Amino acid sequence: MSKPTPEVYEQGRGMDAHNQVMRSIRAKKDRTYDPHEPTRVWLDEDNTPDGVRQSLTIILNTGGCRWARAGGCTMCGYVAESVEGGSVSHEALMDQIEVCLEHEREEADEKSPLIKIYTSGSFLDEREVGARSREAIAETFGDRERIVVESLPDFVEGERVADFTDRGLETDVAVGLETATDRVRRDCVNKYFDFADFIEASEAAGAAGAGIKAYLLMKPPFLSESEAVEDMKRSIRRCAEYAHTVSMNPTNVQRYTMVDELYFRGGYRPPWLWSVAEVLESTADADAIVVSDPVGHGSDRGPHNCGECDDRVQRAIKDFDLRQDPSVFEQVSCECEATWEAVMRREMGYNMPLAR
Numbered sequence: 001m002s003k004p005t006p007e008v009y010e011q012g013r014g015m016d017a018h019n020q021v022m023r024s025i026r027a028k029k030d031r032t033y034d035p036h037e038p039t040r041v042w043l044d045e046d047n048t049p050d051g052v053r054q055s056l057t058i059i060l061n062t063g064g065c066r067w068a069r070a071g072g073c074t075m076c077g078y079v080a081e082s083v084e085g086g087s088v089s090h091e092a093l094m095d096q097i098e099v100c101l102e103h104e105r106e107e108a109d110e111k112s113p114l115i116k117i118y119t120s121g122s123f124l125d126e127r128e129v130g131a132r133s134r135e136a137i138a139e140t141f142g143d144r145e146r147i148v149v150e151s152l153p154d155f156v157e158g159e160r161v162a163d164f165t166d167r168g169l170e171t172d173v174a175v176g177l178e179t180a181t182d183r184v185r186r187d188c189v190n191k192y193f194d195f196a197d198f199i200e201a202s203e204a205a206g207a208a209g210a211g212i213k214a215y216l217l218m219k220p221p222f223l224s225e226s227e228a229v230e231d232m233k234r235s236i237r238r239c240a241e242y243a244h245t246v247s248m249n250p251t252n253v254q255r256y257t258m259v260d261e262l263y264f265r266g267g268y269r270p271p272w273l274w275s276v277a278e279v280l281e282s283t284a285d286a287d288a289i290v291v292s293d294p295v296g297h298g299s300d301r302g303p304h305n306c307g308e309c310d311d312r313v314q315r316a317i318k319d320f321d322l323r324q325d326p327s328v329f330e331q332v333s334c335e336c337e338a339t340w341e342a343v344m345r346r347e348m349g350y351n352m353p354l355a356r
Helices: 006-010 016-026 066-070 091-109 131-140 158-165 183-189 196-209 225-239 258-264 273-282 310-323 326-331 337-346
Strands: 040-048 051-059 115-119 146-150 170-180 213-219 245-251 291-292
Touching: 016 066, 016 183, 016 258, 040 091, 040 115, 040 291, 051 091, 051 131, 091 131, 091 310, 158 170, 158 258, 170 183, 170 196, 196 213, 213 225, 213 273, 225 245, 225 273, 245 273, 273 291, 273 310, 273 326, 273 337, 291 310, 310 326
Parallel strands: 051 115, 115 146, 146 170, 170 213, 213 245, 245 291
Antiparallel strands: 040 051
8 A cells, every 4th residue: 555755656656746836835834833722623413323423523733644745635725734843742632632622511511422533634644643642542532432533544554443443432434535536536636545545444444343434525626517526426436335424525725725726816616515415415325324514615715606595505415414315405496506507517627617
């Protein structure tokens, strides 16, 4: 399986140009972050194999994704929020966990059965979260029902996952696959691994008693709206063979990314919310829980329609996430659907968007 060092990815993989551009864009970052404070923490509800559960979502502030430091994905600006220097101490990481627990105590009536931990990189990468910290976090949340940890396929190893499963925690490894199409993942997302690596990671997780949650990217750059929709439909069905949950993330325009550079020059529009609804409705019969959380919905830099119907469509998407009932989309309509349908017919890849 591929190993995330710049040398491996740039030699003979055709990614040199993408990575050079991404490094120059990321060099514009001008903020610093406190290693004792998490990047974000919030409470929500999530659909799990055991039903809908209150969730505590934690984004730890680590040294950042090592692939992003090599250049990284065209749409991901999360590395710009990471701590300078490439590493965070065990003590600082545990301080972050305590901040998150305090947030839960203040905002929730009871402990959340579901814990989701992300690092905007790979929680299972010991450069980001060392073995000592991983074991301490597993112990901290050992009394919960289920935990989700984020990782690229490279780091999904049985003994790392077993820190959680051995404590009786239902454990899911969330993999940022983005698409089941290798060409799109390489050329549009600039991600180094193949679908076969995802399959291998799912097998390693399964052998350790864990499940897989696949994250897909709706409309990476260089795809037309219709191409992005069809790619998501195919990808969800392929992922459902290996993952019990598929989360489709519509692209939002983050700073210090290639997508931001394209957007600024009029060369990229985030996906329509109608496209999100179309994919969810079309794949509702897939053998997996299929969900979506359109971050920044209704804004110019996030997935949006015309501005009048965005909140209504977003509520329908959230309703679908919890109930998995595609009929919710029959209850929303807007005149801008006609514009979206025209875009789906006429917009061409590698060209200017037809509508903002």
